[in-house]
Amino acid sequence: MNRFTKVFGNKKCNVIAMVHVGALPGTPGYKGNWSHIVNKAKMEASILVKHKVDAILIENMHDVPYMQNRLLGPETIACLSRISSEIRQMVPSDLPCGLQILACGNKQALAVAKACDLQFIRAEGFVFAHVADEGYTDACAGEILRYRRYIDAENVLIFTDLKKKHSSHAITHDVTLLETANAAEFFLTDGIVITGRSTGCATNIEDLDEIAGKIKTPLIIGSGLTKTNLNKYFKKVQAVIVGSSFKINNYWANDLCQNSIDTFMKEIEKMRN
Numbered sequence: 001m002n003r004f005t006k007v008f009g010n011k012k013c014n015v016i017a018m019v020h021v022g023a024l025p026g027t028p029g030y031k032g033n034w035s036h037i038v039n040k041a042k043m044e045a046s047i048l049v050k051h052k053v054d055a056i057l058i059e060n061m062h063d064v065p066y067m068q069n070r071l072l073g074p075e076t077i078a079c080l081s082r083i084s085s086e087i088r089q090m091v092p093s094d095l096p097c098g099l100q101i102l103a104c105g106n107k108q109a110l111a112v113a114k115a116c117d118l119q120f121i122r123a124e125g126f127v128f129a130h131v132a133d134e135g136y137t138d139a140c141a142g143e144i145l146r147y148r149r150y151i152d153a154e155n156v157l158i159f160t161d162l163k164k165k166h167s168s169h170a171i172t173h174d175v176t177l178l179e180t181a182n183a184a185e186f187f188l189t190d191g192i193v194i195t196g197r198s199t200g201c202a203t204n205i206e207d208l209d210e211i212a213g214k215i216k217t218p219l220i221i222g223s224g225l226t227k228t229n230l231n232k233y234f235k236k237v238q239a240v241i242v243g244s245s246f247k248i249n250n251y252w253a254n255d256l257c258q259n260s261i262d263t264f265m266k267e268i269e270k271m272r273n
Contacts, residue, residue, distance in 0.1 A: 003190050004218040004238060007096050007119050007157055012272045013234050014054040015265065016098070016220070018243035019044050020061040020252060021083055026075045027063040038083055044256055045087045048246075051261045055096040057122060057241060058084055061252065066103035066134040076101070077108050084116040096120060098159075103134045106144045106158075114153040122193065122222075122241075126160035127183040128175060131168045141187040159191035159220060160184055177210050185217045191239070195223040199244065199252055205232050212236040226250070227267045234271050 008014050022037040023029030045056055060080060080101060088097050098120035101109045109121040123144060125137040141160075148154060162180045163169045172180070181192055194211065196203050202224030212219060218238035225233070225240045233240060246261045248254040 003157060008055065008239065011054060013230075013237060013268060014239040015268060016055040016057050016096075016239055016241045017048045017053040017246060017261075018061075018241065018252075019048070019056055019058045019087065020243065021058060021080070023062040023064075024060055024076055024079045026073055029062055029064065034079075037079075038086065041083045042086055042090060045091055047256050047258060048261070049091050049095065051258070051265050053242075053261075053265065055098065055120075055239075056087065056091065057098045057100060057120075058087060059100045059122075060102055061243075063102060068135050068137075069101075069104040069106065069108065072101065072105050072108060076105075077112065081112050081115060084112055084118060088116050088118060098122060098157075100124075103132065104137055104140070106140055107147050110144065110148055110153055110156060110158075111151060113156045114151050118156065120157035120159055120190070122159045122161070124161055126158075126189060127187055128172045128180060130163070130172065131170075141184075141189070145188060157190040159193050160189045161193045161195065161222065163194075177207055178214060181211045181215050181217070185215050189217055191218045191220050193220045193222040193241070195221075199223060202226075202229055203233070208233065208236055227264045230264075230267060231271065234268075 019041050021041050025034060048056055084099055096119040099109045099112055099118055100122035104124045106123040113121050125139055126141045127139050129138050162177060184192055194203055194207055203221050220239040220241060221233050221237050222241045225242050226245045244250050244252045245264060246256055248257045
């Protein structure tokens, strides 16, 4: 918990808001609009800062279909480095910023975080293998923690998903969520992310209750947060990652909705007080 609080402080239920970067060069959805992509990412970050979110998480969500990390091209890493650097420079210095590179670009995200002074990454496949829609994902804790030490990025937190969304976990069906959380904690994760089955789907409260209070590692809700269900999670977790609920019509691919952000942040401030 000390590593987490050193970055995020002791605030109740930190709101980590998503910047879903537009489809990058080299991906099927790219439209030759690189400058627009950079400027839109910066604009979204400025909107989130205006509404006083607690942290920003940058992600290449529009790069569908995702590829496994061994196939990620240098253009993706270069573009996300540019965007991460520009966002880091424009937001307040005390606002934590993080990065997730899909799919499973954990080492790449660490390298970008080191270069751009980001405070955290979200990593996939930390403990136990699973099958995701982009293919087989193997456990990577030993590799990425050694890589973090190798590039002198020990100050970068690594938040890790348990039984990740958009995935099949049949090969680990005999390993409970709590056992998975214990393994992630034993393997030195800085934060455990639990989610619903897919993007925008609420996290099962029974899954949270299986873990909450039984581990020392900070807990983070990673999908399906809304102003109406926030009260179910607020007292049990250290942070929530919010993407879809901050968008028009609550759909992750749409533009930000400032009214939705404002309403959500007012609700969480009310709960904090």
